[in-house]
């Protein structure tokens with residue numbers, strides 16, 4: 001099955017799809033599906049936009065279920081924003097209860113685990129729990145996501161009336177150097193750092209995990225999962241090389257000043 005996939009790979013991850021898609025994430029997704037199959041991991045979500053989600057589940061004979069959940073925005077730790085602005089951001093970035101998105105596919109070790117997670121409010125924390133991401137990394141990721149809103153509010157003003165603008169500019173690194181410096185740090189330290197140290201994990205490792213590349217929770221998962229990957233040498237090579245290339249690509253795109261970054265066409 002792995003051989004077949006490698007002969008004619010297709011998108012299994014949102015990060016592997018589209019113009020800027022990086023095939024590495026599709027190989028990594030296949031590994032995580034194999035881990036679920038082996039019981040090395042309890043679950044994995046294939047995003048709804050991936051047309052081949054059902055195909056791969058059937059090929060691997062995995063238990064799967066369509067999601068019926070709605071996204072709920074989590075607030076970062078030590079949130080400096082006012083209650084009013086915070087509530088408005090949450091409202092505008094969350095889904096609506098009762099209007100579930102039935103398109104994501106959850107793959108799991110058994111029906112029980114799918115029953116537990118497939119419906120209701122889905123936050124970054126709950127998704128991370130399903131995918132068995134380390135708690136430290138889940139919290140760190142939530143803070144990173146919320147930090148985008150905080151940075152934008154600092155620029156346009158902490159007022160619920162500004163939330164529309166906050167959402168529009170939160171990732172607009174070309175509009176304000178503070179946004180650029182924030183994203184640059186995340187791209188180089190967290191995203192590239194994770195690929196260099198932990199090529200087998202899907203999540204973004206937190207700074208604590210990255211500072212202890214041998215014994216942190218992410219390090220332990222990476223080591224455990226690398227053993228399974230090594231049973232499939234061809235796939236393993238693609239993951240190891242792909243992670244290295246991905247980190248190099250991030251450095252190429254972000255190791256520069258704001259002016260150079262804009263001159264070079266921003267995100268790539």
Ligand SMILES: [Zn+2]
Nearest residue numbers: 136137206209
């Ligand atoms: Zn961590």
